[in-house]
Amino acid sequence: MTNYLHTTFGSQKVLQTIIEQHPHNELLLTVDDQDQTNFQLLEQLPSETSVFETPVSYQVLAADGAKDGIRGWLHFTFLTLPSEEQQAFIKQWSNYQNQKLASVEGLITSELLQRTDERNQFAIMTTWTVRDYYTIWDTASQGPLKKYTDLASRYNVRKRSYSPAAFTKQQLR
Template sequence: MTRYIHTTFGTREVLNEIRSKHLDRPIHLSIDDSDHLRGMLIELTDDSKSAFAMPTSYKVLSSAGADEELRGWLMFSFITLNDQERDNFIRRYEAFLSQGNLHGGLSSFLLQRTNNDHQLVLLSTWNTKGQWEAWSQEDDFPMKRYEGANASYNLRRASYSFAAFTKA
């Protein structure tokens, strides 16, 4: 069964209002670690249709770990690749996941934006930010080859904490 992750962004107040209209759905409020005034609603679902008026939606290409729900500290790594690079990236990442070692992470999701096949996202969840930071320094860190000043992959990152674990 195909799964999807839907997101939308705004202030905590607006997002709580949206969330309260969809209590029947597993929608979670998270806060941007770099801007505590910016929030994100995120939903992991089997439904390709988002509850949000202005969603950013992703198809889950593969996942590993405790992937039945979203929990923990969230790290999004966004990358834009051409067709060949995308296919190679997907193969490499699925091979990495098949090794079964999440380096202490709770879960990992490889996502593809539903309206642009060239935009991929590696979403990993962790107990703490420090665990991700340690993993990102490992030799087998899957994003290492896409980093650096000479990389032309538009790699960018965003981290979020669930609202229950952040200060208002």
């Protein structure tokens, strides 16, 4: 079954209203670690459609880890890949994710994502029990992302980190 990750951005008040309007949906409200006024709402489900009016939607190409929803501290690495490099990257990341990343301490989930509207846009979403585990892994990692981060301007590599937003009525696990 193919899963999709849908995200939308806005103020905490606006996104909290969406959560309240959809109490039966599993939505996670997060706050940008670099800009505490920037909030993101996430929904993952096996549907290409979302409750969000203007979502940024991704198809999950590969996933490993917990299967009971998104939780924890989130890190995204975004990159742009030319079509001739996409299949090799997907294969490299999927192998790395299944063989090496799965045993990293503190990792909850790892997902390889591809935007549904811009197929050359990819993201790696990892979730962690705490940020420190990501920092340790990122410092020591020689995984398949290194090639792309070393050539960040060529692949338009961007990184963003999000923490679960406090004081919301979202479902905690």
